[in-house]
Amino acid sequence: MYLLGIGIVLLLMKYLEIGPVAIWPWWVVLSPFALAAAWWTWADMTGYTKRKAVERENERRQARIDRSRADLGMGPKKRK
Known part of the structure; x- marks a missing residue:
């Protein structure tokens, strides 16, 4: 860009x-x-664009899960 x-x-x-x-x-x-x-x-031929899109989706999904857990009082899940 x-x-x-x-x-x-x-x-x-x-x-x-x-x-x-x-x-x-x-x-x-x-x-x-x-x-x-x-x-x-x-970027399109190597999959760079798709990989970045998937990473953004996973980050949003994890933030939504963490926010839901925090609202329930469970706290974020600890990663190993």
Whole structure:
């Protein structure tokens, strides 16, 4: 996501001819978009995206369980 933001900022600077970016070649200005596409492709192909989503779901599930136990006065379950 950072690469996409950087790409948008560079694109605006190039289009509005602001600072040293105005004289940079277009391929340099557009390269963050290509890098972002490469990152997303790699993340999807290797399962990184799915793994992070599962980790977030497990953390939310465990927080919900701990909150329910605390509301019942049982306290959080101790992990071994």
